[in-house]
Amino acid sequence: MNEAFISHVVTARNLRQVFPAPGKNTPDICAIQDLNIAIPSGQLTALVGPDGAGKTTLMRLIAGLYKPSAGSLEVLGIDVAKHPQQIQDRISYMPQRFGLYEDLSIQENLNLYADLHGVPPDVRKERFARLLAITDLSQFTQRPAGKLSGGMKQKLGLACTLVRSPELLLLDEPSVGVDPLSRRDLWEIIQQLVAEENLSVMISTAYMDEAERCAEVYVMYEGQVLKQGKPHELSEQVRGLTWQAQPPDGMKARILQSHLLDLPEYITDAVPKGDMVRFISTAQHPKLPAEYLPAYTQVTAREPELEDAFMLFLHQAQQQSNASLSETDASPKNQLPIQAEQTIVTETMTLGREQAPVIRVKDLVRKFGDFTAVASTSFDVQRGEIFGLLGPNGAGKTTTFRMLCGLLPASSGTLEVAGMNLRYARAEARKKIGYVSQKFALYSNLTVMDNLKFFGGAYGLSGKKLTQQIDHALHQFELKPDAKSGDLPNGFKQRLSMAAALLHQPEIVFLDEPTSGIDPLARRSFWYTIGELANQGITIIITTHFMEEAEYCDRIAIQDAGKLLALGTPKQVRLQAGLAQAHDMNSAFIAIVEQARRA
Structure with missing residues (x-):
């Protein structure tokens, strides 16, 4: 069937997908439940x-x-259940962990995927040239994939996915x-392909600003579609419920956020944004009564965004799932907790000023042979501070991070953590540190309880103390103690990693x-x-690629090419x-x- 005659690239009717239970006494897993969708061709569609x-x-x-x-699923007018190979011959799919061959060069990876997809030799030259040009990889064709930055690997993965011209591109x-x-850069490539080749693209994403670029958005929850529509249509469904609050002088935005989240009858969601807190009120109480706000807090209405709609839809779905919650749990608290929290933070900040910094970095350098990964970096971190390390892939922030944790020695410079010089007392300093790695680093084949017992023992905990810390x-x-760690959703895996890192009550946590x-x-x-940990006086050092998360930090440092480009509050x-008014990190x-790169 010619693509020109296909009005919808994907059509599902009462679609169900059930996976067998992992254990004898557990029910089967229904991953897709009676799903009905019809996705038009020639557009960019988001799954969130x-x-x-x-x-x-x-x-x-x-x-x-x-x-x-069960049910039916047609892709490009073809029945998936009957003719899966016909579909695979006409589409391209890039999963979350795309399989690049790290020992092969960029060009060799492209050649390999062209061989696998049967791309004719006469088509390859022009196709490769175009893909290398739009991904900006032309000058790196002989570089091994394993030596590429994370961003370059993703662009090469996309190029390998597109070595043939598909009728439908799936990006997970x-x-x-x-x-x-x-x-x-990745999105510029995707949007260019949609515009120039009339390509149909389905993309799943955790970024709402990416979903806003799509023609249509499907919001999924527990195997079903909660809502669907154009981004602006979905955003309109929360109009009148979106606000921003200016905290009173001397109060951190995250303290006001914490207070607002303690008012579930009135508040659906609250996040720091710049010096403000953006929040969504509940449909039952569109306007938050002034008596539940700290004195001198200024609240103004703001335009709704797709992320507001997404959070409201999910909270409503969760409320329906958790209808058994008692009304007492949902009742708003009085204003006393905000005063108590403010006192805690004020004391913590004062303590940090009176004492020496818990982390002191001066003229820090790390070289790998002739390559300088970190060049003469200096900064301090105070007790109870959330300090963010930001930078492009390959900027040197991971190297800095590993040196701060005591996992990598510095080539030169001064590095003190928890009052100890890491050149001479790395083992002693690590006893005061908790560490959560980017990739799940616990034992996937063990239960939650077994992992906590193992790591608690590794931190020197035993007996009653270990039991108390695990229970806490x-x-x-x-967390459910008997759950198998490897089967947990990503969010719960990170919770388990955090729980293990905090068992020995560290002074500093690296994330x-x-x-x-x-x-x-x-x-x-x-x-x-x-935020709660920081309020208790624990120092947090974090790296992140979500710039919205930089707003949670007390201070941030931006690195590139091993050099410190910026240091200060958000x-x-x-x-x-030069973007003070944009509030856009x-x-x-x-x-x-x-x-810095142009300089």
């Missing part, structure tokens, strides 16, 4: 939703990798783990891109926990970029890096 919503399962069904358990979270510059961690992070690959709802929950960094980050 929390972990476990069914996005990846739907992608794999469309790609012909699963046979539907293609921008996870890449910096804002690489993410912008299970409660704090809402290496802890929210990479998890959905906005899980990110909110994770950052709420981080507001100070936006001022440096993503734009500020890109501006600062590009200004």
Whole structure:
């Protein structure tokens, strides 16, 4: 069937996908439940939703990798259940972990995928030249894939996916783990392909600003479509519920955020944004009564965005799932907690000023042979501070991070952590440190309880103390002790990693891109926990590619090519970029890096 006669690239009717239970006494898993969708051809369509919503399962069904358990699914007018190979011959699919061959060069990877897809030799030259040009990889064709930055790997993965011209392109979270510059470049490539080749693209994403670029958005939850429509149509459904609050002088935005989230009858969601807190009121109480706000807090209405709609839809769905919650749990608290929290933070900040910094970095250098990964970097971090390390892929922030953790020695310079010089007392300093790696680093074949027992023992805990700390961690992070760690959704894997890192009550916690690959709802929950830890006086050092998360930090540092480009509060960094009024850290980050590269 010619693509010109296909009005919809994907049509599903009462689609179901059931996977066998992992154990004898557990029910089968229904990943897709009676799904009905009709996706027009020639457009960019987004799938968004929390972990476990069914996005990846739907992608794999469309790609012909699963046979539907029930219902019907047509792709390019072809029945998936009957003719999966016909579909695979006409589409391209880029999964979350695209399989590049790291020992092969960029050109050799392209050749290999062209061989696998049977691309004729006479077509390759022109196709390769175009793909290398739009991905800006032309001058690196002989570089091994394993030596590429994260952003370059993603662009090469996309190029390999497109070595043949597909009728439908499926992209499963293609921008996870890449910096804002690489993410912008990736989207320019995708939008160029849609415009110039009339390509139909389906993309799943954890970034709502990416979903806003799409013609249509499907919000998924527990295997079903909650809402669908054009981004602006979905945003309009929360009009009248979106606000921003200016905290009173001396109060951090995250403290006001914490207070607002303690008012679930009135508040659906709240996040720091610049010096403000953006929040969504509930449909039942569109306007928050003034008596539930700290004195001198200024509240103004703001335009709704897609992320507001996404959060409202998910909260409404969760409320329906958790209808058994008691009314007492949902009742608003009085204003006393905000005063108590403010006192805690004020004391913590005062303590940090009176004492020496918990981390002191001066003229830090790290070389690998002739290559300088970190060049003469200096900064201090105070007790109870959330300090963000930001930078493009390959900027040197991971190297800096590993030196701060005591995992990598410095070539020169001074590095003190928890009052100890890491040149001479790395082992002693690590006892006061908790570490959460970017990739899940616990034992996947062990239960949650077994992992906590193992890591508690590794930190020197035993007996009653270990039991108490594990019980506290299970409660704090809402973890089931008998759950197999490897089967947990990404958000719960990160909770388990955090729980293990905090068992020995460290003074400093290092978080290496802890929210990479998890959905906005899980990110909110994770950052709420981080804020609570900082309020207790624990110092947080974090790397992230989500620029919205930089707003949670007290101060941030931006690195590129091993050099420190910016250091200060989020507001100070936006001022440096000339974007103080935009309240847009993503734009500020890109501006600062590009200004430095042009210099």
